Amino acid sequence: MNFDPKLLRRHVLNMAYNGGSVHIGCAFSLIEIMSLLYAEILTFDPQNPKSENRDYLVLSKGHGVMAQYACFREIGWLTDEHLRSYLSDGSLLHGLSESHTVGCEVSSGSLGHGLPIAVGIALGLKMRGNQKRVFCIVGDGELNEGPNWEALAFASHHQLSNLWVIVDANAFQAMGRSQDVLNMEPMVDKFRAFGLASEECSGHDMGALRKTITHLEQEKPKALVARTVKGKGITFMENDNQWHYTRLDKNLLDACLKELA
Amino acid sequence: MRTLLSERIVASAISNPQFVVLSGDHGYALFDALRAQRPNQFLNVGIAEQAMVGYAAGLAKTGFRPLVYGLSAFVPLRVLEQIKLDVCYPALPVIFLGDGAGLVYSTLGSSHQCGEDIACLRPLPNIAIYSPCDAYELATCFDEALHSKTASYIRIGKSDRPAVNLMPPSTTEPYFTHESSSTKLCVISSGSLVSVAKDLGEKLDIPTMSVPRIQPFPQQLAKSLLRFQFLVILEEHSRFGGLFSSLAETMSEMEAKDRPRFFSLSLKNQFAEKCGSYQYALAEHALSDRDIERRLLEIIHSIA
Numbered sequence: 155m156n157f158d159p160k161l162l163r164r165h166v167l168n169m170a171y172n173g174g175s176v177h178i179g180c181a182f183s184l185i186e187i188m189s190l191l192y193a194e195i196l197t198f199d200p201q202n203p204k205s206e207n208r209d210y211l212v213l214s215k216g217h218g219v220m221a222q223y224a225c226f227r228e229i230g231w232l233t234d235e236h237l238r239s240y241l242s243d244g245s246l247l248h249g250l251s252e253s254h255t256v257g258c259e260v261s262s263g264s265l266g267h268g269l270p271i272a273v274g275i276a277l278g279l280k281m282r283g284n285q286k287r288v289f290c291i292v293g294d295g296e297l298n299e300g301p302n303w304e305a306l307a308f309a310s311h312h313q314l315s316n317l318w319v320i321v322d323a324n325a326f327q328a329m330g331r332s333q334d335v336l337n338m339e340p341m342v343d344k345f346r347a348f349g350l351a352s353e354e355c356s357g358h359d360m361g362a363l364r365k366t367i368t369h370l371e372q373e374k375p376k377a378l379v380a381r382t383v384k385g386k387g388i389t390f391m392e393n394d395n396q397w398h399y400t401r402l403d404k405n406l407l408d409a410c411l412k413e414l415a
Numbered sequence: 416m417r418t419l420l421s422e423r424i425v426a427s428a429i430s431n432p433q434f435v436v437l438s439g440d441h442g443y444a445l446f447d448a449l450r451a452q453r454p455n456q457f458l459n460v461g462i463a464e465q466a467m468v469g470y471a472a473g474l475a476k477t478g479f480r481p482l483v484y485g486l487s488a489f490v491p492l493r494v495l496e497q498i499k500l501d502v503c504y505p506a507l508p509v510i511f512l513g514d515g516a517g518l519v520y521s522t523l524g525s526s527h528q529c530g531e532d533i534a535c536l537r538p539l540p541n542i543a544i545y546s547p548c549d550a551y552e553l554a555t556c557f558d559e560a561l562h563s564k565t566a567s568y569i570r571i572g573k574s575d576r577p578a579v580n581l582m583p584p585s586t587t588e589p590y591f592t593h594e595s596s597s598t599k600l601c602v603i604s605s606g607s608l609v610s611v612a613k614d615l616g617e618k619l620d621i622p623t624m625s626v627p628r629i630q631p632f633p634q635q636l637a638k639s640l641l642r643f644q645f646l647v648i649l650e651e652h653s654r655f656g657g658l659f660s661s662l663a664e665t666m667s668e669m670e671a672k673d674r675p676r677f678f679s680l681s682l683k684n685q686f687a688e689k690c691g692s693y694q695y696a697l698a699e700h701a702l703s704d705r706d707i708e709r710r711l712l713e714i715i716h717s718i719a
Contacts, residue, residue, distance in 0.1 A: 253505040259476070261500050270466035271501055274473020281435075281455075282477065301497075304466035311461075 155200070155228045157193040159185045160414045163387045165224035165237060167414070171407045173241030175249055179385035179397035181220040183324035184291060186358045187380055191289060192225045195367060200229050203257045209286050210275050212259045214268020215293035215322055216250035217398075222258070223247060231256045266299025268292065269319065273305045276317040276375075289318045294379075295327025297338045303348070309375040310349030318367065319350070319377040322357060324384035326395045345377035357382035388413055416574035419550035420512075421448050423557050424482065428453040431480060437471055438484040439464045442514065445484075464489045468497035468509075475507035480561075486520070487513030487529040491568060495535050498566070503541040506565045516546075516572040517607055517651035517682070521696035528696070530682035532570060534656020537630055542566040544630035545587065546658075548609030551580035552587075552627045559587055559628075572607035572651055573693065579610050579625060587628035589636045595622040598642050600715065604649040605629065605658050611707055612649050619715070629661055637665040640675060645718055647678045647711060651702065654681040678714050680707060 166181045191211060192198075199205035213222050223240075226232040232247070239245040247255060250263030259275075262268045272290035279286055292302065309317050321341060325332050332338060345352035351371035355362040357380030370376040384398070385391030388410050402410070425448045427434045436449060440462045449457050460467045464485055471481035483490055490513050491498050502509045513532050520527035536544055543563060545556035553569070560567035579592050592609060593616030604612040605626040616623030622643075626636065640646060640662075648659040659679040666674055683700045697703040701710060 260472075261504050264496060264500055266465075267469060267497065267500055270469020270497075271473045271476070273466070274470035274475075275477055276473070277470060278474045278477030278479055281474075281479070284477075301463075301465040301469065304461070304463035305469065308460060308463070308466060308470070 157189040157225060157228055159189050159387070162189055162221065162224040162228075164411060164414050165227055166220045167402065167407060167410050169220050169223065169237050169240040171402045171404070172238055173249070174401050175220065175241055176399050176401060177217045177220065177249065178400075178402070179324075179326070179391055179395065180215070180217040180293075182386045182388070182391065183357065183382035183384045184215070184218045184221050184322040185387065186360055186363065187291065187320055187322060187382075188221045188225050190360050190363050190367075192229065194364065196289070197286065198229070203231055207286065210259055210272065210288045212268045212272040212275070212288065212290040213251050214260070214262050214265070214272070215291055215296055216262030217293070218291070218322065219249070219251040219258070222251065226257045229257070265293070265296040266301040269302045270305040273309050273314060273317065276309065276314040277312060279316055280314065287316045287318065289320060291320045291322055293327070294321055294323040294325065294332050294338060294341065295335070297321065297341070298327075298336050306345070306348045306350065306377075313373065314375045315373050317375040318370075319345075319375070321377065321379045322382050323354075323379050324382040326384045326393075326398070328398060330395065341379045345379075350375050350377045352377040352379065354379035354381060356380070358386055416550040416553055416571070417445060419553060420557070420571070421445055423554065425449050425452055427561060428456045432456070433478060434480045434482070435474060436482045436484060437467050439467050439489065441486055442484050464494050465497055468494045469501050471509045472501035472505070472507055475502070475509050476505075480508060482510040482512060484512045484514065486527060487516035487532045487570060488527050491532055491536050492529060498536070498542070499539055502566050503539045506541045508564055509566045510560045511566065511568045512571065513568060514571045516570045518693060518696040518700075519573050521687070521693045522690055524690065525686040528687060530651070530653045531656065532568070533629055533652055533658075534660070536568050537656055537661070542568055542630070543628065544568050544570070545628050546570040546572070546606040547627050548604075548606055548625050549576070549578040549580055551578060551583040552625065554583040555585070556587055556627055570606060576607055576610045579613050584627070589624050589626045589633050591622055592625050593617050593621075593623045595620050597621055598644070600645040600647065600718065601640060601643045602647045602649055602711070603640070603658065603662065607651045608649045608702070608707070611704055615708055615711055619711070626658060629658060632661045632665055634665060637662060637669060640666070641669070641671050643675045645678065645714070646675045647680060647714060649680045649707065651697075652682060653684065654679040655684070657681065680710055
């Protein structure tokens with residue numbers, strides 16, 4: 155298993171090119187988050203994605219699912235053939251995460267669903283006395299959706315200390331800069347006001363991510379605001395929101411792969 | 416009906432520690448016994464129905480058997496997408512209980528009235544829909560839902576109508592509430608108006624039926640009704656997407672030389688106009704007990 159961010163980005167690029175997929179920028183902003191979680195943080199059984207002894211990773215921001223598929227390929231839950239046939243007729247993988255896909259805990263893409271489900275899982279684990287943890291990745295744009303805030307209030311009220319919310323705060327959403335569309339800042343203050351332990355750090359600095367995830371106050375539900383760059387890793391994609399929608403041609407693919415060599 | 420519901424919920428909680436009830440700050444008295452006897456299996460999540468369905472999905476994923484309680488105007492209507500994506504798509508065994516369906520909350524106005532809950536759920540895969548008419552039907556529907564591997568919706572309408580049955584029916588299949596040798600006209604109903612239909616059936620000697628389970632729709636019902644010339648479908652629900660639609664859709668696909676003609680006595684496609692009692696609100700839709708008798712007699716005279 156190799157969760158090297160450059161390798162994961164190459165998987166994403168090949169998938170996106172093969173499938174003619176959009177949402178490359180959405181996947182690239184959370185590559186380091188995914189990489190760290192699967193490489194160091196999450197307990198999972200490569201032989202059994204549904205193992206009762208697993209930590210749950212709920213990708214609520216389904217638009218970044220290619221980053222997760224790339225990790226699944228490294229774990230062995232998906233094959234190169236799955237990635238080659240991405241989005242083709244009759245293929246397994248959809249362009250947004252689906253709970254039928256091995257390793258995906260929820261169906262997302264319709265936003266504001268994953269966090270309430272993650273909270274339900276965290277509650278269920280606590281009620282069972284199960285020590286496993288729940289990590290839920292949401293987008294900063296996704297936080298526009300009201301049910302997230304219902305779920306955060308609930309998580310705080312019930313002290314779901316086994317819950318980590320990670321915001322992939324890439325500062326963009328579908329139609330523009332988040333601060334221009336609907337400003338959710340200051341996010342850390344909002345989470346703290348809701349009763350969560352919250353910090354922010356770079357979402358591309360593995361050391362900072364590791365430290366923040368492991369050092370947040372243990373007794374509370376936790377929210378990490380990971381400051382990320384949409385399209386991170388490819389110079390011409392970074393902070394250019396057209397990579398929410400644009401597809402790769404062969405020349406662009408080659409240029410990208412060269413940059414990631 | 417509500418007493419039985421409370422008893423069933425408590426019994427389910429006692430017999431199965433995985434059974435948990437979630438409420439969006441509704442149903443206070445209904446859950447008194449549960450809260451007293453199994454406080455850890457009752458969760459008032461606050462006034463937050465959308466997230467509540469997500470919690471139920473998460474609990475089901477960790478092996479619990481959640482029952483999500485709400486007023487039908489909110490569960491399922493407000494949370495339809497959560498039911499579709501969070502529960503039906505992964506085929507999780509969550510029971511939804513929609514209380515106060517139809518015009519029960521007549522004095523509270525259109526926000527609390529609900530004549531479209533069955534219609535909005537029927538196209539969803541992996542969810543059964545029940546509309547029991549009395550405590551006995553409710554018991555049978557509840558037990559079936561409890562043993563289902565996928566989701567269920569139980570519609571609770573006006574709950575203090577007289578009981579139709581003397582004991583729980585053995586299945587949720589349709590059955591005659593009044594039998595008659597007449598093959599001219601049959602009244603088919605579900606939920607709150609079954610008892611009204613039954614009384615009129617006895618008074619006018621016309622056959623009447625109850626349909627406790629709307630989805631999956633009992634296919635044999637349509638076949639068995641071909642012998643009638645006229646069918647009156649009576650429901651405290653919109654004609655769009657409810658019992659009338661279910662039957663008409665099923666019958667339209669059947670090979671039959673002569674199909675019965677349908678009459679729908681249902682909620683009109685309109686919101687409440689003025690405030691009033693339950694019977695007053697029904698009368699705005701020409702569905703008060705008196706209206707139903709009058710309209711049924713008019714139909715009978717028109718086809719005589």
